[in-house]
Amino acid sequence: MLEIRFHGRGGQGAVVASELLAQAAFLDGKMPQSFPFFGVERRGAPVTAFARIDDRPIRVRTSVTEPDVVVVLDPGLLATTPVSEGLRPGGLLLVNTRTAAEALAGPVGIRRATVDATRIALARGLGTSMMPIVNTAVLGALSRASGAVSPEALDRAIAAFVPARPDANRDAARDGYLQVRAAPAREGPSAAPAHPRPPPVPIPEGPIAFLSSESTPTAAWRTFTPVIHRERCTRCNFCWKFCPDDAIELGADGFPRLRAAFCKGCGICAAECPPKTIEMVAEA
Amino acid sequence: MAKLTIPAEEWMFSGHAACPGCGPALAMRLLLKGLGPRTIVSVPACCWTVIGTPFPTTALRVGVLDNAIEATGASISGLRAAADALGLADVTVVGFAGDGGTADIGLQALSGMLERRTDAIYAMYDNEAYMNTGVQRSGATPWGAWTTTTPVGPAARGKPEPKKDVMGIVLAHRPVYAATLSPSFPEDFDRKVELAKGLRGPRFLHIFAPCPPGWRFDSAETIALGRLATETGVFPLYEVLDGRLRITRKVSTLRPVSDYLAKQGRFQHLTPEEIARIEAQVRTDWERLLAREREDGPAPA
Numbered sequence A: 001m002l003e004i005r006f007h008g009r010g011g012q013g014a015v016v017a018s019e020l021l022a023q024a025a026f027l028d029g030k031m032p033q034s035f036p037f038f039g040v041e042r043r044g045a046p047v048t049a050f051a052r053i054d055d056r057p058i059r060v061r062t063s064v065t066e067p068d069v070v071v072v073l074d075p076g077l078l079a080t081t082p083v084s085e086g087l088r089p090g091g092l093l094l095v096n097t098r099t100a101a102e103a104l105a106g107p108v109g110i111r112r113a114t115v116d117a118t119r120i121a122l123a124r125g126l127g128t129s130m131m132p133i134v135n136t137a138v139l140g141a142l143s144r145a146s147g148a149v150s151p152e153a154l155d156r157a158i159a160a161f162v163p164a165r166p167d168a169n170r171d172a173a174r175d176g177y178l179q180v181r182a183a184p185a186r187e188g189p190s191a192a193p194a195h196p197r198p199p200p201v202p203i204p205e206g207p208i209a210f211l212s213s214e215s216t217p218t219a220a221w222r223t224f225t226p227v228i229h230r231e232r233c234t235r236c237n238f239c240w241k242f243c244p245d246d247a248i249e250l251g252a253d254g255f256p257r258l259r260a261a262f263c264k265g266c267g268i269c270a271a272e273c274p275p276k277t278i279e280m281v282a283e284a
Numbered sequence B: 001m002a003k004l005t006i007p008a009e010e011w012m013f014s015g016h017a018a019c020p021g022c023g024p025a026l027a028m029r030l031l032l033k034g035l036g037p038r039t040i041v042s043v044p045a046c047c048w049t050v051i052g053t054p055f056p057t058t059a060l061r062v063g064v065l066d067n068a069i070e071a072t073g074a075s076i077s078g079l080r081a082a083a084d085a086l087g088l089a090d091v092t093v094v095g096f097a098g099d100g101g102t103a104d105i106g107l108q109a110l111s112g113m114l115e116r117r118t119d120a121i122y123a124m125y126d127n128e129a130y131m132n133t134g135v136q137r138s139g140a141t142p143w144g145a146w147t148t149t150t151p152v153g154p155a156a157r158g159k160p161e162p163k164k165d166v167m168g169i170v171l172a173h174r175p176v177y178a179a180t181l182s183p184s185f186p187e188d189f190d191r192k193v194e195l196a197k198g199l200r201g202p203r204f205l206h207i208f209a210p211c212p213p214g215w216r217f218d219s220a221e222t223i224a225l226g227r228l229a230t231e232t233g234v235f236p237l238y239e240v241l242d243g244r245l246r247i248t249r250k251v252s253t254l255r256p257v258s259d260y261l262a263k264q265g266r267f268q269h270l271t272p273e274e275i276a277r278i279e280a281q282v283r284t285d286w287e288r289l290l291a292r293e294r295e296d297g298p299a300p301a
Ligand SMILES: Cc1ncc(C[n+]2csc(CCOP(=O)(O)OP(=O)(O)O)c2C)c(N)n1
Pocket: B045, B046, B047, B048, B069, B070, B097, B098, B099, B100, B101, B102, B105, B127, B129, B130, B131, B132, B133, B138
């Protein structure tokens, strides 16, 4: 049995990717399974989905905790989420990034592969520049790097189950297949054993919620970051007034400053700034 | 530095789990600015439960009670009674519920709270569908809008029923104060919240709250869309104090509703005839509002 875990952000299509993978495996004559982690599926928020592929009916119904393959749809997650947690030795880590596979800091003993699915998606007109839909390009890369499904089955699954722009999505998958780059596993002393589970949070007496939401920064949600060009700023504070995340603060000098840990990159501040002095810049 | 036109203090934390560009998140931020720290908020099942209180965190610097989706009205009656019993007369009790939890599932509890004359504010943030569960139509979804339960295809054209007139239902209970608010007009929003805070008895706020993923528009356009809703007459801003209606954002010539509809994926299927039908309804409603304002006349000095 092959076990696969997808990490993405809401809106990128991680859940649909795991479904499409399962559909393609079924067309290959396999017995697949696919389901998402039930959590906050906000646009931009970290999302996890699972797939299993086997020649026999799959009885297990639990989340995938020891995957053979981990697929990361957003490179920003590498810094914020322990994506390779539980990856089996000899397994594969596939990341959507511009970085070369050799440069990827995967755990020892894990094959690495990368594909620039964001560029492919934008070139194929999938999603918006704020939120490119990278799932089909990543699936093409996954087909080649892991052999989990055949490219023909993936073509057919996309044609049958992608309601919007199936042709562009199929082309993106083919691009991903051709452009994925792999690197062998890093050598060295094998990684520490599986991450110990954090202890359960103790429930204190009194109020139930005892941590501020500022203990959970949302910087990793964004694709674009507002850059405030002070020269043209009139200190009207519109950006501060309209931010749904209170991610802009006003300094004593009256100039707005970004609280980068909490900006989700919605673009409201840039859109509302009267002298248009805020620019939305793509995250590196 | 330009003078601040709304209170500087923040009573909502960052780091909450709303989507980028979430109208309801901005609505809460502005509401709490006007209400201040001596506030208790009751939140039923809705997006804001998930936005604000995933265990063990909270996005509000004020007290929060998570309650059942049917129960917001009843819960704020109970909170008021408890606050009074504890001698907390200065605490403002607020219910903050979605349109599904207000116009449909919690309607009788809202009616009960208004009829009991509970001294509390009920705020409905109207994102015009059940968003937390994935965009199902509610009584407050407008006519013609796409949702996952009012699909668009050869045999269906979005929601076939008109939007429920929640303000009409509330006004039939003769509340002390009722108003429509939009985060796109923060000064008008804040004035209404502070006015409501200073009154005693049942008060109702209907807050326009664009939802980028549910309405299918770019998250950067949340504020612009709210402005268009008011400038086209789709969501007029008014208040009713002691039974007297006053339009707080005068619009001399309404913009065509297509300016508002065209920006949203949920209305993309509409034909020119269907848009004309919406336009006609919006204009009729607007004329009625103007007539009511004339009839009520100015407040006695
Ligand atoms: C009695 C009951 N039915 C259904 C649900 C599931 N539920 C949780 S949140 C939600 C959506 C509420 O929609 P709305 O009040 O419009 O708020 P929004 O999610 O749009 O913010 C639903 C249906 C529930 N919690 N209780």
